[in-house]
Amino acid sequence: MSRFNYPIFSFLVLFSVLFFNCKKNTVSTKDTTFAKADSILSLMTLDEKIGQLNQLSGYEELTGNIANEDGQLSRTEMIKKGMIGSFLNVIGAEKTYQVQKLAVEESRLGIPLIFGYDVVHGFQTMFPVPLAMAASWDAEVVKSASSVAATETAAAGVHWTFAPMVDVSRDARWGRAMEGFGEDTYLTSKMAYAAVKGFQGDDLSSRTTIASCAKHFAAYGFIESGREYNSVSIDDATLHDVVFPPFKACVDAGIATFMNAFNTVNGVPATGSAFLQRDILKGEWNFDGFVLSDWASIGEIVTHGAAKDKKEAAKIAIKAGCDMDMQSISYSNHLKELVNEGLVEEALIDDAVRRILNVKLQLGLFDDPYKYCNVDFEKQVIGSQDHKNVARDAARKSIVLLKNTDNILPLSKTSKIAVIGPFGNDTDSPLGSWRAQAKTNSAVSIYEGIKNKSINPEDVSFAKGCDLTVDGTHFIYHLKFNTKDKSGFGKAVKTASKADVVLLAIGENAFESGEGRSKTDIKLKGLQEELLDEILKVNKNVVVLLSNGRAMDISELSKKVPGLLVTWQLGSESGNAIADVVFGDYNPSAKLPISFPRNIGQVPVYYNTLSTGRPVQEGGNVFYSHYTDSEKTPLYPFGYGLSYTSFEYSDLKVSTQGKGADVKITVSCTVSNTGNLDGEEVVQLYINDPVASRSRPVKELKGFKKVLIAKGASETIQFELSAQDLAFWTLNNKKEMEPGLFHVYVGPNSQTGLTDTFEVSK
Known part of the structure; x- marks a missing residue:
C-alpha cells in the first residue's frame, strides 16, 4: 500500500517531521502544530482552503451527486479536488479507510479528512443518558464513560464526537434535556470538564482518544416554551453567570472544537454571532480550536431573516467566526465569490483553515492518516466486557431513590417478585435515543437483571400489562400511544397478586426524549397510570422503576406507591445495574440534577431562582408570588436523593x-x-x-x-x-x-x- 503517492504531501510530512522535531524543545506543542498548519496553508489554493471548511454527511452514497458552484459533482470527485475537509456519519474502520485513501492519495495536497459522529453517551457500549450520569454527581463516572466511548469510536475509524452538550436547561418540556447535565451551571461545568478529559485524554494523537465538541454555543437550553429550534430571550447576566461557565470549563479542559446553536442570542443567529464566536470564545477565552456550524445552520441564517440568501449568510458566518460549514454548502458555493468581490478577506478563511489543520495535526492524521482504520482493533475493542463493566458501574451510580416508605427497598433475593410494565422486559429503550452504533435490543432488561441476581429465579415472574405505543416502530417523530388495549391487564394483575413485591417498570420510551422531542405533557402516557391502579388493588407493595430521559410530572404516582426509583435510560447494562440497587448490592447515592415539577404549569421550575419583591405571604392576602392551585416548590428538588442508610x-x-x-x-x-x-x-x-x-x-x-x-x-x-x-x-x-x-x-x-x-x- 502506498500511503503518500503525491510529492507535495510527501514533502509536507518530511518537512514537518524533520524541521519541527528539531524545534520541539524550544516551541510549545500548540505553537508547533500551528506552525505546521501554516506551512501547509502556504501551499494551498483558495479553492483548497474553502474545501477544508466544508463538512458533508455520509448518509448518502459517496458517488451521489451534490449541487455546488461547479455543477453536479459526486462526493468522490469533490474529495479528489480537495473540496471536502470533513465527513460526518461515515463509520467503520474499513469504510473510513476507503474514504481517507481518496483524500490522502488522490487529491493534490493529500490533506487527511476528519470524520465526526454523534457519540453522546456511548458508541456501541451504551452508558446512561447524560442527564442520568449527572445524577451520579460523580465526575469520574462521566470521564470513564467518555473515555470508553472514545476508545470504541476511534476503533471504528472516527476521530471526533459532537459531544458533550453542555447547555444548562431548566425546562422539562425540552426533549434534549436528556443530552445535557441538568439545570445547574456549576454541576454542568464539572461534568463538562470531565467529559472533555474523557474523550480527549492527555494526548489527542492516541489511537484511543478523539476530539470533543462543546455544544450548543450558546443558550440553546433556554429556548422558549421548551420547543426545539425555538427562539431565545435571555439577559446578559444570565448568559455570563449561567450559560457561559460550562463552555468555559470545556475550554479550560482543552477542548478541540465548538458547535454553534440553532437559536438567536439578542436577535442574532448564534452561527452568525461575532459576539459569541469572536469576542467571547476566540477573544476573551482565547480558544484556539475551530468552530463548527450545527446541521445547515449557516443556511438557516436566511430562515431566521438575518440574511437575504446563502451567499450573504456565508459572509455573515465566516466574519462572525464560524470555521466549518456542516452540510449547508454555503461556504463551498459562495466564499470564493465573496473573496473575489472584496466582501470577505482571505485572511479570515486562512484563520479558519489554520484552526482545522491544527486539530488534524493534533490528532496525528498527518503522521498516519490510517491509524484509526484498523479492522482487527475495531473487532477487539468495541463492546468488550471491560467496557460493559464500566457501563454497569455508571448505570447503578445514576439511579436516584426518591421514595422508600417503610424501607420497602432493598429487596431480599429470596422474595417472590413480579416485574410488570411495558419496560419490564424491554431490551431496547434503555439504550436511549442518541444510541450511535448500539445494536437494537442489546440492553439487559430489568426482568433479566432481577432473575440474574435472584436466589430463586423461578420466583421472578413477568407480565407486560400493556403496550405503551401502538405502531411498533421507534416513532422517530410522532408517537402513537395505546389508550384502549387493556388485554394484558388480567395477566398482570394475576401475576402481581402472587408476588411479595411488584417492580412496576413504567415511564417514557427512549424516543419520547432527545432532539426534536419536545412535549407539552410530561405525565405518563397511555394506560400506565390505569395499570398502576389495577396492580395496587391486589398488591400494595409496589416499587416504581421510572424509565425517563427528562424530569416528569409524577405527582399522582408518587402519592400511591411506597417505593420509587428513577432509572432513566441507563444503557447496555441497565437491568443488571437496576438489580444491583434493588437488591442492595449497591446502595443508591445519586441525586437529581434537575427539579421534578408538581405539574406542567410550573415548568420551568428550578432551585436557583432570583429573589422576587413578594416572595412570601404577608397579612393573609393573596398578593405574593405563588399559585392558587398548587405549591410553587418542585415535587422533588434539585439535589434530592435518598439512600438505604441515613x-x-x-x-x-x-x-x-x-x-x-x-x-x-x-x-x-x-x-x-x-x-x-x-x-x-x-x-x-x-x-x-x-x-x-x-x-x-x-x-x-x-x-x-x-x-x-x-x-x-x-x-x-x-x-x-x-x-x-x-x-x-x-x-x-x-x-x-x-x-x-x-x-x-x-x-x-x-x-x-x-x-x-x-x-x-x-
Whole structure:
C-alpha cells in the first residue's frame, strides 16, 4: 500500500517531521502544530482552503451527486479536488479507510479528512443518558464513560464526537434535556470538564482518544416554551453567570472544537454571532480550536431573516467566526465569490483553515492518516466486557431513590417478585435515543437483571400489562400511544397478586426524549397510570422503576406507591445495574440534577431562582408570588436523593481569611451515617448574596463532595471558597465579587441543610 503517492504531501510530512522535531524543545506543542498548519496553508489554493471548511454527511452514497458552484459533482470527485475537509456519519474502520485513501492519495495536497459522529453517551457500549450520569454527581463516572466511548469510536475509524452538550436547561418540556447535565451551571461545568478529559485524554494523537465538541454555543437550553429550534430571550447576566461557565470549563479542559446553536442570542443567529464566536470564545477565552456550524445552520441564517440568501449568510458566518460549514454548502458555493468581490478577506478563511489543520495535526492524521482504520482493533475493542463493566458501574451510580416508605427497598433475593410494565422486559429503550452504533435490543432488561441476581429465579415472574405505543416502530417523530388495549391487564394483575413485591417498570420510551422531542405533557402516557391502579388493588407493595430521559410530572404516582426509583435510560447494562440497587448490592447515592415539577404549569421550575419583591405571604392576602392551585416548590428538588442508610448534618463552621479579591473562606461540617449500612452521601454547598447590584439567586451551588461513610461513623467535610466563587456579572458589565454579607448552606439537597453567614470586606 502506498500511503503518500503525491510529492507535495510527501514533502509536507518530511518537512514537518524533520524541521519541527528539531524545534520541539524550544516551541510549545500548540505553537508547533500551528506552525505546521501554516506551512501547509502556504501551499494551498483558495479553492483548497474553502474545501477544508466544508463538512458533508455520509448518509448518502459517496458517488451521489451534490449541487455546488461547479455543477453536479459526486462526493468522490469533490474529495479528489480537495473540496471536502470533513465527513460526518461515515463509520467503520474499513469504510473510513476507503474514504481517507481518496483524500490522502488522490487529491493534490493529500490533506487527511476528519470524520465526526454523534457519540453522546456511548458508541456501541451504551452508558446512561447524560442527564442520568449527572445524577451520579460523580465526575469520574462521566470521564470513564467518555473515555470508553472514545476508545470504541476511534476503533471504528472516527476521530471526533459532537459531544458533550453542555447547555444548562431548566425546562422539562425540552426533549434534549436528556443530552445535557441538568439545570445547574456549576454541576454542568464539572461534568463538562470531565467529559472533555474523557474523550480527549492527555494526548489527542492516541489511537484511543478523539476530539470533543462543546455544544450548543450558546443558550440553546433556554429556548422558549421548551420547543426545539425555538427562539431565545435571555439577559446578559444570565448568559455570563449561567450559560457561559460550562463552555468555559470545556475550554479550560482543552477542548478541540465548538458547535454553534440553532437559536438567536439578542436577535442574532448564534452561527452568525461575532459576539459569541469572536469576542467571547476566540477573544476573551482565547480558544484556539475551530468552530463548527450545527446541521445547515449557516443556511438557516436566511430562515431566521438575518440574511437575504446563502451567499450573504456565508459572509455573515465566516466574519462572525464560524470555521466549518456542516452540510449547508454555503461556504463551498459562495466564499470564493465573496473573496473575489472584496466582501470577505482571505485572511479570515486562512484563520479558519489554520484552526482545522491544527486539530488534524493534533490528532496525528498527518503522521498516519490510517491509524484509526484498523479492522482487527475495531473487532477487539468495541463492546468488550471491560467496557460493559464500566457501563454497569455508571448505570447503578445514576439511579436516584426518591421514595422508600417503610424501607420497602432493598429487596431480599429470596422474595417472590413480579416485574410488570411495558419496560419490564424491554431490551431496547434503555439504550436511549442518541444510541450511535448500539445494536437494537442489546440492553439487559430489568426482568433479566432481577432473575440474574435472584436466589430463586423461578420466583421472578413477568407480565407486560400493556403496550405503551401502538405502531411498533421507534416513532422517530410522532408517537402513537395505546389508550384502549387493556388485554394484558388480567395477566398482570394475576401475576402481581402472587408476588411479595411488584417492580412496576413504567415511564417514557427512549424516543419520547432527545432532539426534536419536545412535549407539552410530561405525565405518563397511555394506560400506565390505569395499570398502576389495577396492580395496587391486589398488591400494595409496589416499587416504581421510572424509565425517563427528562424530569416528569409524577405527582399522582408518587402519592400511591411506597417505593420509587428513577432509572432513566441507563444503557447496555441497565437491568443488571437496576438489580444491583434493588437488591442492595449497591446502595443508591445519586441525586437529581434537575427539579421534578408538581405539574406542567410550573415548568420551568428550578432551585436557583432570583429573589422576587413578594416572595412570601404577608397579612393573609393573596398578593405574593405563588399559585392558587398548587405549591410553587418542585415535587422533588434539585439535589434530592435518598439512600438505604441515613445521614445527619451538624457542626457547621465558617471562617474567612483575607479580604477583597484575596479572601479565602473555609466551610466545614460533620456528616454522620446514622443508619445500618455503609453509604455514599453527596454533600452540597450553596451560597446566597442577599444584597448586590443585581438581584441574585436565592441559592447557588458552589461545591459538592461525594463521600463514603461507614455505618455509625462521622466525617468532617471541608470546602474552600474564593472571591471567584462569589463573583457574578455586575452592573459594571464584568464578573467580579461585591464585598458584603453572604449566606452559606450545607446539606443533602438544595432545599434543606445547615446555614450560617460570613462577611467579606473590601
